[in-house]
Amino acid sequence: MHEKTITTKAGFHGKLLHVDVLEVELGPGERATREIIRHPGAAVILAQLDDGRFVLVRQYRKAIERETLEVVAGTLHRGEDPVVCAHRELHEETGYAARELIRLGAVVPAPGYTDERLHMFFARLKPEQGAQQPDADETVSVAYATAAEIESMIVDGTIEDAKTLAAWLLYRLRQ
Amino acid sequence: MHEKTITTKAGFHGKLLHVDVLEVELGPGERATREIIRHPGAAVILAQLDDGRFVLVRQYRKAIERETLEVVAGTLHRGEDPVVCAHRELHEETGYAARELIRLGAVVPAPGYTDERLHMFFARLKPEQGAQQPDADETVSVAYATAAEIESMIVDGTIEDAKTLAAWLLYRLRQ
Numbered sequence: 060m061h062e063k064t065i066t067t068k069a070g071f072h073g074k075l076l077h078v079d080v081l082e083v084e085l086g087p088g089e090r091a092t093r094e095i096i097r098h099p100g101a102a103v104i105l106a107q108l109d110d111g112r113f114v115l116v117r118q119y120r121k122a123i124e125r126e127t128l129e130v131v132a133g134t135l136h137r138g139e140d141p142v143v144c145a146h147r148e149l150h151e152e153t154g155y156a157a158r159e160l161i162r163l164g165a166v167v168p169a170p171g172y173t174d175e176r177l178h179m180f181f182a183r184l185k186p187e188q189g190a191q192q193p194d195a196d197e198t199v200s201v202a203y204a205t206a207a208e209i210e211s212m213i214v215d216g217t218i219e220d221a222k223t224l225a226a227w228l229l230y231r232l233r234q
Numbered sequence: 235m236h237e238k239t240i241t242t243k244a245g246f247h248g249k250l251l252h253v254d255v256l257e258v259e260l261g262p263g264e265r266a267t268r269e270i271i272r273h274p275g276a277a278v279i280l281a282q283l284d285d286g287r288f289v290l291v292r293q294y295r296k297a298i299e300r301e302t303l304e305v306v307a308g309t310l311h312r313g314e315d316p317v318v319c320a321h322r323e324l325h326e327e328t329g330y331a332a333r334e335l336i337r338l339g340a341v342v343p344a345p346g347y348t349d350e351r352l353h354m355f356f357a358r359l360k361p362e363q364g365a366q367q368p369d370a371d372e373t374v375s376v377a378y379a380t381a382a383e384i385e386s387m388i389v390d391g392t393i394e395d396a397k398t399l400a401a402w403l404l405y406r407l408r409q
Contacts, residue, residue, distance in 0.1 A: 060294035060301055060373055071246035071253050073269040076347060078246050078253065083296055091371035093296045094248040096271070096347075119235035120345040121258055121268045126235055127345055164389075166396040168343045169350070170295040170302055172251060172271075177396065196266035198235055214339075214407050221341040221352070224400040231403075232389050 062093070070094060075134075098175035102144040104131040105163070105226040106155065106182040112203045114184065115223075116152050119198060128202060128212065129220040130227075132177070141178035149182060152199045154189040157182035163229040168222060179226050181233075237268070245269060250309075273350035277319040279306040280338070280401040281330065281357040287378045289359065290398075291327050294373060303377060303387065304395040305402075307352070316353035324357060327374045329364040332357035338404040343397060354401050356408075 062083040070078040081093040106114040120127050133148030135141060142160060149157055163179035193199045204212065209227060212218040237258040245253040256268040281289040295302050308323030310316060317335060324332055338354035368374045379387065384402060387393040 062294055062296045064296075070248060070251075073245060073253070073255065074267055076245075076253060076269045076271070078248065078251060080248065081296065085371065085373065092249055094251045095297045096251070117235075119237055120342075121237045121256065122270045122347055122349045123342055123345050123351075127342075129345075164391050164394075166394050166399060167295075167298055167302075168396045169348070170298050170304075170395055172297060173344070174297045175344070176298075196260065198260065210407055213403065216339050219339075219341050220345055221343045221396045221400045224341060224403045225396045228388065228399045228403040228406075232385055 062091070065090065094172060096173035096175070098173050099135045099137060100141070100176040100178065101132055101134050102141045102148055102180065103177045103222050103226055104145050104149055104157075104160075104180045104182050105230050106131055106149060106153065106157070106184050108155075108184050108203075109186060112205055113209060114153050114155060115202045115204055115209075117200045117202050127220050128204075128218050128223075130223045132222060142180075145178070145180045145182070149184075150189070151192045151194070153201050154191045155184045156187075156189070158185045159183040163226065163233065166222070166225050166229075177222055177225070179222075179229055181226075181230050237266070240265065269347060271348035271350070273309075273348050274312060275310045275316070275351045275353065276307055277310065277316045277323055277355065278352045278397050278401055279320050279324055279332075279335075279355045279357050280405050281306055281324060281328065281332070281359050283330075283359050283378075284361060287380055288384060289328050289330060290377045290379055290384075292375045292377050302395050303379075303393050303398075305398045307397060317355075320353070320355045320357070324359075325364070326367045326369070328376050329366045330359045331362075331364070333360045334358040338401065338408065341397070341400050341404075352397055352400070354397075354404055356401075356405050
C-alpha cells in the first residue's frame with residue numbers, strides 16, 4: 060500500500076503547529092485529501108530515583124482544560140538529537156539529571172493526522188535535585204509515585220496521557 | 235493551576251482538522267499563545283476472538299508514509315455515543331461484530347496540542363466475519379496476532395502506534 064502525493068499546500072503555519080493539506084492518489088483515478096500536522100518530534104522520559112520512586116510532572120494542559128500527570132517530555136529543537144533533548148527536558152522540567160539513559164523505542168501518538176514521533180527513554184536519576192528551568196510559558200510541578208501507584212492511577216484514569224501509558228508499557232515489557 | 239482564555243481565533247478549518255489559536259493568561263500580566271486542534275474524539279477497540287487471537291488492522295498512514303499495525307479505531311460522528319462508534323468501526327474495518335464490549339477507560343493522545351479523547355474498549359467478537367465496509371478513502375486489511383506476538387511486536391517496534399500500546403496496557407492491567 061502507498062499513497063502518492065499529488066499536491067501539497069500549506070494549510071496553517073503557527074508558532075508550534077504547521078498543517079499541510081495534501082492531495083493523494085489512492086489508486087487509478089482515485090484521489091483523497093490528507094490534512095497532516097508537521098511536528099519536529101519529542102523526547103519522552105520515564106525517570107526513576109534509586110529509592111524506586113518515579114518522577115512525573117503535573118502541568119495544566121489548556122487543550123483539555125485540566126491538569127495532567129505525565130512522564131517528562133519535550134519537543135525536539137530543530138535538528139536536535141533525541142538523547143540531548145531528553146537530558147535537557149529532564150533538567151528543565153524536574154531539576155534532576157540522568158546518570159543513565161536507556162532507549163525504550165519510538166512511538167507515534169496520532170498517525171492519522173500527525174508525523175510526530177516520540178523517542179522513548181528510561182532514565183536512572185542522580186539523587187540531587189537542582190532548580191527547575193521550565194519554558195517561560197509552562198508551569199510544571201514535580202510529582203513522585205511508586206510503580207504500584209502509577210499502575211493504580213492508570214487503571215482509575217488519574218493518568219490519562221497516552222504517551223505515559225506507552226512509556227510505562229515499554230518499560231514493563233523490557234523488565 | 236488554570237489558564238484563562240483571553241481570545242480565541244480560528245486558525246485553520248479543514249475537513250478533519252480545526253485549529254484554534256488562543257491567547258491565555260498564565261498569571262497577572264503574563265500571556266501566552268496556545269494552538270489547539272479541536273477533534274471530535276474517537277473509539278479504540280482491542281478485539282479478541284474466542285480462539286485467543288486478537289484482530290488488528292493494517293493501513294497506510296500518509297502522515298508517517300508507511301503502513302501501521304493498530305487496534306481498530308475510528309473518529310466519532312458528531313454527537314455519537316462512543317459505544318455506538320465502537321460497534322460501527324469494528325464492523326466497517328474488520329467485518330466482525332462484538333458480542334461483548336467492555337470499557338477500558340479513556341486517554342488523551344497529545345494533550346499538549348489537541349483536545350482529542352480516545353474512548354478505549356475491549357471487545358469479545360462473534361466468530362463470523364462479514365464483509366468490511368471501510369470509508370471510501372481508507373484501505374484497511376485485517377491482521378491476527380496472539381498476545382505473545384503483540385508484545386513481541388511492541389518491543390521490537392513493529393507496533394508503534396501509541397493508542398495501541400495504551401489499549402494493550404489497560405487490557406493487561408485489568409486482567
